[in-house]
Amino acid sequence: MFYMNYLFGLILLNFIFASPQINLHYTDWINESESNYVLPHNCLRVAVAIDEKSTYREITSYCMDELPTNFHIEKHNSFPKFTFGELSKRNITSQQLYLWSTPINIIERYQFYLNQLSTSNDKSLETQVFYNCTFPRFGPMCQYEMNYYNESQISLYDIIYDYYNRYLYNSTFLTCYIHLQCIRGPSPLCINWREICDGRVNCIDGKFDE
Structure with missing residues (x-):
């Protein structure tokens, strides 16, 4: 009985003090050149809904x-x-790194390091550094900070949704292609003529633009 109460207490505490999980993608995907061309990097990926009542993401x-x-x-x-190397000695798993909002490519690299420990003498990844950030800081070196956050927001989606509800963007300069019925996304998004037959499906309710 005591064990069950203790376990319930841990679950409840985790629920009360839970903070949004933010795992950046493509933190290594950077290519600087003489043309100053750089690939999109340090990406946040969020499952969003068309509206509050929609179950589609x-x-x-x-x-x-x-x-x-x-x-x-x-x-x-x-x-x-x-x-x-230090994480491995502490028996830290890649799943734990994921729950600690570690960038995805660092998690994958750490799992690769764990996998090859028993099969290879290659120790090139042993000195790779992991920064244990504390929310609201995140990123490969904890260089980013979530400024618009309160304790009622339990996910990154909540933070973004509340932000855009608070700071509404009203533009009268959108160019929409009106001859095609297409749900492009949450208002005021609409299909643009450049997105017609561009090789990508942009309408989330069907392949009407291809």
Whole structure:
């Protein structure tokens, strides 16, 4: 009985103090060149709904497309950091890293490191550093911070939804293709003539634009 009460207490505490989980994608996907071309990187991927009543979800990505050299990122010494070797000795799993809002590519690299421990003498990944960020900070080096956040928001979707509800964007300069009935996404999104027959399905309610 005591064990069950203790377990329930842990679950309840986790529910009360839960914070949004933010796992960045493509934190390594950066290509700077003389043409100053850079691929979208450090992406947030969110399952969003057309409206509050809809059960349909689509994955939306919010990515950085600025050159990393445009920003001065300092290493944050206030957050603990561990090498892959140290994490392995502490029996930390890749699933735990995922729950700790670690970037996806770091999680994959750590799992690869764990997989090859018993089959290879290659220790090149042993010194890879993991920064253990504390919310609202996140990112490969805890360089990002979620400013618009309150304790009632339990997911990244909640944060984004509340933000756009609070700071409504009303534009009168949208160019919509009116000769095709198509749900492009939440208002005020609409289908643009450049998205017709572009090789991608942009209408979320059907392949009407292809």
